[in-house]
Amino acid sequence: MTIPFLDLKAINLAHADDLQAAFRRVLESGWYILGKEVERFEQDFAAYCGARHGIGVANGLDAIMLTLKGYGIQAGDEVIVPSNTFIATWLAVSQCGATPVPVEPIEATFNLDPALVEAALTPRTRAIVAVHLYGQPADMDPLRALADQHGLKLIEDAAQAHGARYKGRRAGSLGHAAAFSFYPGKNLGALGDGGGVTTDDDALDGIVRTYRNYGSQKKYHNLVQGFNSRLDELQAAFLSAKLATLDAGNDARRAIAAVYDRELAGIDGLGLPHVPDWAEPVWHLYVVRHARRDALAARLAEQGIGTIVHYPIAPHLQQAYADLGFKEGDFPIAEAIHREVLSLPIGPTMTPEQAQQVAAAVRAACAGL
Numbered sequence: 001m002t003i004p005f006l007d008l009k010a011i012n013l014a015h016a017d018d019l020q021a022a023f024r025r026v027l028e029s030g031w032y033i034l035g036k037e038v039e040r041f042e043q044d045f046a047a048y049c050g051a052r053h054g055i056g057v058a059n060g061l062d063a064i065m066l067t068l069k070g071y072g073i074q075a076g077d078e079v080i081v082p083s084n085t086f087i088a089t090w091l092a093v094s095q096c097g098a099t100p101v102p103v104e105p106i107e108a109t110f111n112l113d114p115a116l117v118e119a120a121l122t123p124r125t126r127a128i129v130a131v132h133l134y135g136q137p138a139d140m141d142p143l144r145a146l147a148d149q150h151g152l153k154l155i156e157d158a159a160q161a162h163g164a165r166y167k168g169r170r171a172g173s174l175g176h177a178a179a180f181s182f183y184p185g186k187n188l189g190a191l192g193d194g195g196g197v198t199t200d201d202d203a204l205d206g207i208v209r210t211y212r213n214y215g216s217q218k219k220y221h222n223l224v225q226g227f228n229s230r231l232d233e234l235q236a237a238f239l240s241a242k243l244a245t246l247d248a249g250n251d252a253r254r255a256i257a258a259v260y261d262r263e264l265a266g267i268d269g270l271g272l273p274h275v276p277d278w279a280e281p282v283w284h285l286y287v288v289r290h291a292r293r294d295a296l297a298a299r300l301a302e303q304g305i306g307t308i309v310h311y312p313i314a315p316h317l318q319q320a321y322a323d324l325g326f327k328e329g330d331f332p333i334a335e336a337i338h339r340e341v342l343s344l345p346i347g348p349t350m351t352p353e354q355a356q357q358v359a360a361a362v363r364a365a366c367a368g369l
Contacts, residue, residue, distance in 0.1 A: 014348075106139075
């Protein structure tokens with residue numbers, strides 16, 4: 001039995017005809033940067049999310065950073081971020097010259113705890129970045145209330161949450177703006193890097209479009225010191241080809257998650273994901289917890305089952321942020337999560353039978369730990 005963590009080849013071969021047609025369309029157009037393919041995808045993805053505007057950028061990190069820059073975040077400012085997330089959330093803040101201020105998660109959901117955010121606010125706080133980690137939306141309404149009360153911007157890091165819903169509303173329409181990654185392994189993945197911003201804010205839309213293109217709205221006329229961060233025509237065409245089947249792919253992931261929920265229930269020492277009633281996750285990742293995570297992963301690898309740790313080191317303990325002076329024990333919930341989490345195989349081409357095989361292997365492995 002060999003079950004990869006994620007079979008990107010199978011995922012993209014399922015779209016082979018549409019992807020090849022998209023490639024031919026771009027090749028024959030003779031236009032490869034910021035053309036009709038990007039415009040089409042921006043409009044269609046924004047409409048899918050329930051937002052007025054979509055802006056294609058080079059990657060998910062840039063999507064967060066350009067959104068923060070668009071809202072004027074700069075040196076001397078502070079931005080609330082989760083203490084447990086991929087480091088890109090923090091890096092985007094730092095690249096604006098601002099300081100990331102970590103707040104612990106709700107341990108059951110892994111997402112930012114609104115009840116803890118207010119205590120972390122200072123006169124220098126300008127924004128809150130809420131991550132929809134693993135494809136499950138954060139609890140956005142209390143965060144939005146806090147943001148409105150204190151005059152802050154609420155930004156979704158929706159890099160893992162394409163199509164997720166919070167109280168019936170899609171990720172990408174829940175804050176003042178949202179940032180997406182279209183990295184190949186995402187639920188909506190390109191065949192290279194890519195990112196996007198969605199928003200209802202007309203002013204932000206114009207600013208981010210300017211920043212992404214060297215700070216220019218008109219060629220060779222530069223209004224601000226901008227960036228080269230553009231979603232190219234080919235990746236936009238590929239994303240358009242795959243957008244039509246995103247919901248079906250998410251449903252396939254839900255079917256795998258349902259098998260895991262059922263077959264892994266009641267295993268001593270194994271923590272399963274918790275989904276609040278108001279959340280409709282898209283299961284970018286199915287993440288379990290175990291105190292002997294590394295031993296569990298090793299036993300599964302012996303059975304040919306691919307797993308990944310998302311993520312082994314909390315951002316505040318990374319060498320990149322040593323200058324902030326955090327130490328082990330400062331954010332114990334995040335640290336425990338990062339010590340214990342293990343992502344099991346999941347993807348739109350995986351079968352329920354494969355999920356049952358994985359679950360059986362997990363049960364057997366846990367019995368011996």
